[in-house]
Amino acid sequence: MTHSEFVHLHNHTEYSLLDGACKIVDDQGKPAELLRIISHQFKMPALAITDHGNMYGAIEFYRACHEVGVKPIIGCELYVANGSRFKKEKSDRNYFHLTLLAKNNEGYKNLMKLSSLGFLEGFYHKPRVDKELLAKYSSGLIALSGCLLGEVAQSLLADNKKNALKIASEYSDIFGKENFYIELMDNGIDEQKKIIPGLLEIAKVTGLSPVATNDCHFLRKEDSFDHDVLLCIGTNSELTDENRMKFSTNQFYYRSPQEMTELFSFEPRAIKSTMEIADKVALEIKFDQILLPHYPLEKNETPDIYLEKLCQEGLKTRYLQPTAVHQERLKYELSVINKMNFASYFLIVWDFINYAKQNGIPVGPGRGSGAGSIVSYTLGITDICPIKYGLLFERFLNPDRRSMPDLDIDFADTGRERVIEYVRNKYGQRNCAQIITFGSMQARLVIRDVARVMGFTPAESNKIAKLIPFGANIFAATQSVPEIKALISSDQKIKKLFETAKKLEGLKRHTGVHAAGMIIAKEEITNYAPLAVKSEKNSENEKNIVVTSQYNDESMLALGLLKVDFLGLRTLTIIDDTIKLLKQSKEPNFSWQNVSLDDTKTFRLFHEAKTMGVFQLESRGMRDLMYKLKPTNINDIIALISLYRPGPMGAGMLDDFVSRKHGKTAVVYDHPMLEPILKDTYGIILYQEQVMRIARDVAGFSAGQADTLRKAMGKKIPDVIEKQRENFINGAKSNNITPKLGEKLFEQIMHFGGYGFNKSHAAAYGIIAYRTAYLKANYPLEYMTAVLNSEIGRSAVSNEEENKLVGYLRDAESLRIEILPPDIQASDVRFSTENGKIRFGLLAIKNVGEAACLDIISERNTNGAFKSWTILYQGLAQVL
Ligand SMILES: [Zn+2]
Ligand SMILES: [Zn+2]
Helix, strand or coil: CCCCCCCCCCCCCCCHHHCCCCCCCCCCEEEHHHHHHHHHHHHCCCCECCCCCCCHHHHHHHHHHHHHCCCEEEEEEEEEECCCCCCCCCCCCCEEEEEEEECCCHHHHHHHHHHHHHHCCCCCCEEEEHHHHHCCCCCEEECCCCCCCCCHHHHHHCCCCCHHHHHHHHHHHHCCCEEEEEECCCCCCCHHHHHHHHHHHHHHHHCCEEECCCCCCCCCCCHHHHHHHHHHHHHHCCCCCHHHHHHHCCCCCCHHHHHHHHHHHCHHHHHHHHHHHHCCCCCCCCCCCCECCCCCCCCCHHHHHHHHHHHHHHHHHHHHHCCHHHHHHHHHHHHHHHHHCCHHHHHHHHHHHHHHHCCCCCCCCCCCHHHCCCCHHHHHHCCCCCCCCCCHHHHCCCCCCCCCCCCCEEEECCCHHHHHHHHHHHHHHEEEEEEEEECCCHHHHHHHHHHHHHHCCHHHHHHHHHCCCCCCCCHHHHHCCCHHHHHHHHHHHHHHHHHHHHHHCCCCCEEEEEEEEEEECCCCHHCCCCEEEEEECCCCCCEEEEEEEECHHHHHHHHCCEEEEEEEEEEEEHHHHHHHHHHCCCCCCHHHHHCCCCCCCHHHHHHCCCCCCCCCCHHHHHHHHHHHHHCCCCCHHHHHHHHHHHHHHHCCCHHHHHHCCCCCCCCCCCCCHHHHHHHHHHCCCHCCCCHHHHHHHHHHHHHHHHHHHHHHHHHHHHHHHHHHHHHHHHHHCCCCHHHHHHHHHHHHHHHCCCEHHHHHHHHHHHHHHHHHHHHHCCHHHHHHHHHHHHHHCCCCCCCHHHHHHHHHHHHHHHHCCCCCCCCCCCCEEEEEEECCCCCEEEEHHHCCHHHHHHHHHHHHHHHHHCCCHHHHHHHHHHHC
């Protein structure tokens, strides 16, 4: 294939937040229009990404380029501080622009260092590096002298040719003569034209090569209006503002190679240089690696041996008399884990969970697919026996697909931070980072934004935005909402508003921080991914500095890095608070090990659907369902959690399930092999694990193949499913199942498997639900006190949440627990128990601060009860 003789080397994408209008991938994750045009229409052999001050899009770009057969060039338009990066004060020119491209892996690594240090050390309005850093991390990089805001260009604009030459020589010394190019641009701006002779003269004098770029910000010329609106959104201005930041021409689009060649026909070398640079680039980012940190061990130990030792010890504590089934399952799981080299992974997780437990930080019994592993269970990472609940290891770790396991861990919301701190200290602050997220322009929001920029009044823009149905995109809304159609056809300005908003919809708008995820690497994160710094306001309105990766979680996982989700779960705090109260009074030796899963009082609570305040089972719809179902065992509870979701509800599975449970619909198995698999769910396929077991037992799939089938059904990929259908029917034949019955069974798992829920997750959450119900049924006073306390201090109390507290108070009363009013002589800061009753906590009174409560109580504790009105009044004065 003949390719073009020009390559774009200076380009902005949507990751130049609110200054780049091009997506790299579309909503489906496929290469976006930009890349299709570059590859099919322009036939460019390569393309660079040089977003402003960041590398956010690098991995997405790298992979998408490979998909369309274009060589990706990873770069960045860096901000270079005018002087030292540490100097952070107002000046006329704080920074210059500089275009950097990674020539090879070393250059890529250096670019990551530079971009990270810009954020970590040089942040002042923008992430800035300086020449000291450039010199230190220059190798493997190609530098272009930059746009009009580059340092060389600025000197030429100031008519200081001598200085411009000096600066060019400086950069040439830093990067090496063959790696530094004089950048020429012509977007139709007078200043650009004015300095071209000066730039060419510098090239001639120094022997440096010129290179032509176009500083592309949007795809087509006609997109310039959209980009202009985008800039206004970013700078909070309106189109009509006189002095706003504005591109002075509409020529910052991806010009064709022909246009570029003609534009720079006066200097063909500048075009040739682009090919020369593209040819020099040889960067390979690896995606099939597993970059686990080392778990520190004694000299004579290996992770495999140590893991096995811990598991064997755990096996004895968990099962007292472990059977051959337990032993074999453990042996099998360990062999898979060792073969995949994941022993360290389990040790790392075991270690911080152990830390939490030893330090009184409640840990959940598990969540997600991790509960399907006996290794996790024996290590104490999870708290449910996978064999007892029929949970599958392969749902967690598929031996046929080597990807990092993904264990999400719940901690009590109040202790989560301490665990994270422990991990950071253990593996090194520099080896850990939180993960960035990107917020994008959503339909209603983008309508509001564009309307503001176009000069609509807030009332008008609100009215228009509200016409968009919740969850719909703009295109769908313009097709389906008659009012919008009418407005568009009658009002030119509104028509333009919708056209523009539609084009900007979905572009990245701002960065955020992943709520729970943390990356733990074996070396400094910046060896694998660049870092960014985000300052956030916390609930006390203090500034919080958070270091995040510049790549999103998907990219970080693709690179093979370890991600752990540390989730905060308020329910664990409630359980813990209840048990603390119990240990002080009724049950000094309370332990879950002595609690049976068939507690009569607990099931009575379920039958009566009195599950306000019970984990996962308190919503009205759930209580209705539970009242109808009348669960009689823990499997029913697990099923409830799995059934009460939009998919199964829409498919009418709830009523069917209830009817089968009560014997009103006969439970028939199409083949005897299905009975043991579907017995717990009365013949209904409810769990992904059941799909996997049917594939394995009936059609002879390997466990790994069964998981692949499960995945394909969830994603509904037609050709994969057709292939699986064939395999399934053929496999079933060897169990003497006719093709007709095989087909029928496959159709069944297709139909229900699509809604299938992860049983490992449901089982773990079912256990938490059961525990909260057990506490409520047996110790309502203590439990409701803890529930009420969990509601106070929740900042941003919306009306709804206020009602929640009121709802729990009412619920406590319905359990015949008396609520004593707040009393300055008796109330504690929080709700407390008092002779079988609950005393209202001072802090739960509206507008009362914690400091005032503490003052009142300390006054009472030191000087006894308030005796005179004066003291009481003083106390109250502080409260009110
Ligand atoms: Zn620039
Ligand atoms: Zn630029």
